[in-house]
Amino acid sequence: MTTLTAARERPRPVRRTRKTHARRREGLTALGMAAPAVVLLIVFVVVPLALTFALAFTDARLISPTPARFVGLDNFTRLFQDPVFFKSLRNTAYFAAVVVPLQGGLALVLALLVNAKVRGVNFFRTVYFLPVVTSMVVVSLLWTFLYRQDGLVNHVLSALTLGHVEGRDWLGDPATAMPAIILMSVWQGVGFHMIIWLAGLQTIPAELYEAADLDGATRWHRFRHVTWPGLRATRTFVLITITIQALGLFTQINVMTEGGPLDSTTTVVYQAMRTGYEQQQTAYAASISLVFFVLVLAVSLVQRFLTREKD
Amino acid sequence: MVFRTRRLAVASVAALAATALVAGCATGSGGSSTSGAKGDTLTLWTHNAGNSAELDVVKKIIKDFNGSQSTYKVELQAFPQSDYNNSVVAAASARKLPCLLDVDGPNVPNWAWGGYLAPIDVSGSEVPLSAQLPSTVGRYQGKVYAFGFYDVSLAFFARKSVLKEYGIRIPTLDKPWTKAEFDSALAKLKKSGKFPYPLEMGTGSLGEWYPYAYSPQLQSFGGDLIDRDGYQTASGTLDGKDAVEWATWFRSLVAKGYLSKKSGADPNKDFLAGKSALQWDGSWNAAKNAAKLGDDLAIIPPVDFGHGPKIGGASWQWAMSSTCSNKAGAQAWLKFARQTKYFVDYAEATGTIPATDAAAQQVDGYQPGGKFSVFTRFAREYAVVRPVTPAYPYISTEFQKAVQDILAGADPEKALGQATKDIDTNLKTNRY
Numbered sequence: 001m002t003t004l005t006a007a008r009e010r011p012r013p014v015r016r017t018r019k020t021h022a023r024r025r026e027g028l029t030a031l032g033m034a035a036p037a038v039v040l041l042i043v044f045v046v047v048p049l050a051l052t053f054a055l056a057f058t059d060a061r062l063i064s065p066t067p068a069r070f071v072g073l074d075n076f077t078r079l080f081q082d083p084v085f086f087k088s089l090r091n092t093a094y095f096a097a098v099v100v101p102l103q104g105g106l107a108l109v110l111a112l113l114v115n116a117k118v119r120g121v122n123f124f125r126t127v128y129f130l131p132v133v134t135s136m137v138v139v140s141l142l143w144t145f146l147y148r149q150d151g152l153v154n155h156v157l158s159a160l161t162l163g164h165v166e167g168r169d170w171l172g173d174p175a176t177a178m179p180a181i182i183l184m185s186v187w188q189g190v191g192f193h194m195i196i197w198l199a200g201l202q203t204i205p206a207e208l209y210e211a212a213d214l215d216g217a218t219r220w221h222r223f224r225h226v227t228w229p230g231l232r233a234t235r236t237f238v239l240i241t242i243t244i245q246a247l248g249l250f251t252q253i254n255v256m257t258e259g260g261p262l263d264s265t266t267t268v269v270y271q272a273m274r275t276g277y278e279q280q281q282t283a284y285a286a287s288i289s290l291v292f293f294v295l296v297l298a299v300s301l302v303q304r305f306l307t308r309e310k311d
Numbered sequence: 312m313v314f315r316t317r318r319l320a321v322a323s324v325a326a327l328a329a330t331a332l333v334a335g336c337a338t339g340s341g342g343s344s345t346s347g348a349k350g351d352t353l354t355l356w357t358h359n360a361g362n363s364a365e366l367d368v369v370k371k372i373i374k375d376f377n378g379s380q381s382t383y384k385v386e387l388q389a390f391p392q393s394d395y396n397n398s399v400v401a402a403a404s405a406r407k408l409p410c411l412l413d414v415d416g417p418n419v420p421n422w423a424w425g426g427y428l429a430p431i432d433v434s435g436s437e438v439p440l441s442a443q444l445p446s447t448v449g450r451y452q453g454k455v456y457a458f459g460f461y462d463v464s465l466a467f468f469a470r471k472s473v474l475k476e477y478g479i480r481i482p483t484l485d486k487p488w489t490k491a492e493f494d495s496a497l498a499k500l501k502k503s504g505k506f507p508y509p510l511e512m513g514t515g516s517l518g519e520w521y522p523y524a525y526s527p528q529l530q531s532f533g534g535d536l537i538d539r540d541g542y543q544t545a546s547g548t549l550d551g552k553d554a555v556e557w558a559t560w561f562r563s564l565v566a567k568g569y570l571s572k573k574s575g576a577d578p579n580k581d582f583l584a585g586k587s588a589l590q591w592d593g594s595w596n597a598a599k600n601a602a603k604l605g606d607d608l609a610i611i612p613p614v615d616f617g618h619g620p621k622i623g624g625a626s627w628q629w630a631m632s633s634t635c636s637n638k639a640g641a642q643a644w645l646k647f648a649r650q651t652k653y654f655v656d657y658a659e660a661t662g663t664i665p666a667t668d669a670a671a672q673q674v675d676g677y678q679p680g681g682k683f684s685v686f687t688r689f690a691r692e693y694a695v696v697r698p699v700t701p702a703y704p705y706i707s708t709e710f711q712k713a714v715q716d717i718l719a720g721a722d723p724e725k726a727l728g729q730a731t732k733d734i735d736t737n738l739k740t741n742r743y
Contacts, residue, residue, distance in 0.1 A: 059740055059741075061741065062400060062404075063400060063403070063421060063422070063424075063425035063427070063701075064425055064741075065424060065425055065426045074740070078736065083729070169573065172572065172573055172719070174719065174720075258517060258715075259712075260712075260715050260716070260719060261715070261716075261719035261720075262716055262719045262720065262721055263716075274708070277397075278704075278708050279704070279705050279708050279709075279737075280704060280705065281705075281737070
């Protein structure tokens with residue numbers, strides 16, 4: 001009896017070991033596969049983020065003979081009395097509020113246009129995509145020249161209106177500097193999102209359009225009831241990527257206006273860079289980044305909630 | 312076996328993260344590690360990549376030094392100027408500073424305070440420090456940290472023929488323009504209609520040019536960037552009555568159309584092309600202007616706005632890092648370089664003011680009575696070094712922003728007030 005039970009039960013542990021062994025090897029493979037990404041994430045995201053959190057409560061400086069001291073909330077009290085910080089927040093919000101619908105919408109229009117089955121469509125796709133593959137620094141420099149008092153934009157304006165409209169120094173005027181940068185940024189970025197929309201459009205089955213045609217749907221109805229619902233996932237992606245890109249506005253500002261004139265184009269990321277690097281106030285810059293991190297997190301959570309799967 | 316591998320993987324990830332954390336945290340705290348030399352081979356950094364005339368002089372001194380003795384060998388690494396300061400700051404954080412490096416004069420106190428630089432002893436070299444223009448020696452808290460081979464000066468450039476045409480007196484060192492004279496000269500030039508902006512002051516060049524070029528004018532009005540008595544506050548100085556008067560005047564230049572609020576990419580070219588009548592510029596363009604305009608070129612001393620004419624002082628200087636592992640070798644190079652012939656080479660290559668009289672004798676145009684010798688007198692009599700405090704880089708960025716805002720139309724009192732407030736907060740939190 002005992003021997004029998006023993007004999008019956010014997011193979012079980014063997015099988016279990018083999019199974020766990022295989023599972024372990026699988027787990028190891030998974031770990032190995034994930035390792036490069038995990039290491040990169042830790043080094044370039046987790047560690048800097050942890051440092052930012054820690055530094056924001058100290059008086060660390062870029063150049064200093066004394067080690068950083070813990071100063072509690074000093075940086076934050078200073079931050080909330082800093083008029084430039086509020087201007088930076090306002091400008092960043094303004095930029096995002098205009099760029100997100102404008103760039104997303106324009107990209108969709110372009111995508112619908114280049115999705116048409118006509119000859120030479122690849123040419124247009126390439127043309128719209130060209131600014132995306134050009135470096136933002138180069139684009140910003142070029143547009144700086146275009147926007148000058150004696151630049152191309154003003155020459156064209158003057159020629160088109162037969163000299164009735166005299167242009168201005170677009171980047172030198174607090175009223176027009178931000179709109180000028182918005183226009184340029186949309187022009188530069190729209191091609192990328194056009195491609196994303198295009199990819200989304202091509203996943204919509206042709207049968208749905210055929211069915212709509214048989215039902216005698218107009219172009220608008222076809223768009224409203226076939227295309228738009230079919231782009232659900234793409235829409236979320238486009239919304240989130242443009243928002244992130246817009247909130248991180250930096251390169252254009254750094255190259256074109258350095259936050260001026262009269263703080264009309266300063267942004268949070270630009271201010272963090274300026275205080276942290278040029279003004280050597282590492283801790284203060286960390287506190288700016290920390291506050292900004294919380295705000296961006298809030299925006300992302302709201303977006304995540306609004307675009308959630310409703311069922 | 313399996314467990315061991317996994318533990319190893321986990322451990323290495325953790326170790327990597329820990330190393331990164333420690334490396335990131337280590338910046339700023341003192342350490343005992345050294346760098347900048349391998350035995351008797353010393354590394355030297357300069358900001359001169361892209362400026363071949365000056366770089367050639369550095370190369371020549373290094374070659375002569377390496378050939379003159381067999382103990383030490385100096386190796387050159389050149390950086391473009393725009394990246395140089397950032398490279399030094401990054402290298403200092405990573406404890407990888409070279410033994411020898413050059414430093415822009417106003418940054419000497421900041422780098423000395425931050426522990427980047429070590430005091431130098433160059434006694435016994437061919438040229439004694441006492442023979443140099445005071446602005447070419449970088450001192451901080453009574454110690455010498457750096458010295459330069461040359462200085463530069465600010466001046467107005469104009470065409471004598473243009474000034475005569477509009478009945479404007481050509482000022483001299485003994486009798487510079489007063490504020491009233493300067494304003495009326497600008498009014499006459501503007502009225503002529505020949506110059507869209509008669510005055511050119513390089514308002515389009517951001518960065519250190521702003522404090523270098525405009526703070527002397529502020530000082531001539533009676534203001535300053537900071538109260539130099541103890542360097543503890545800017546209030547009452549940068550936002551005082553005199554400073555506000557300067558800022559209001561500065562703003563009026565733009566409002567009256569005398570000065571462009573953003574000048575072109577190459578202000579000197581615009582002046583030579585006749586787009587502007589008066590250019591506030593550095594002595595480095597003097598030779599070019601003289602070559603183009605010949606005897607018609609007028610080199611005009613700075614305007615006396617009430618407290619005497621002023622110009623900025625101190626240009627690039629040589630220093631030794633505090634982490635240098637072979638300080639004897641670094642000192643040897645610094646001493647060796649202090650020969651009159653190199654002062655001459657530097658001034659000739661860069662078109663700048665030689666730092667010693669002995670060198671000036673040998674540089675074309677800078678001998679006593681030479682056409683550029685006025686610059687030496689400007690540097691000797693009018694030069695004010697930028698505030699000797701570790702806070703200078705911060706003060707500089709705040710002043711740049713205030714001036715930019717004033718040019719763009721901000722209320723002068725408010726712009727200076729904000730800058731003063733920020734500077735005072737910075738001084739207080741940093742306890743320099």
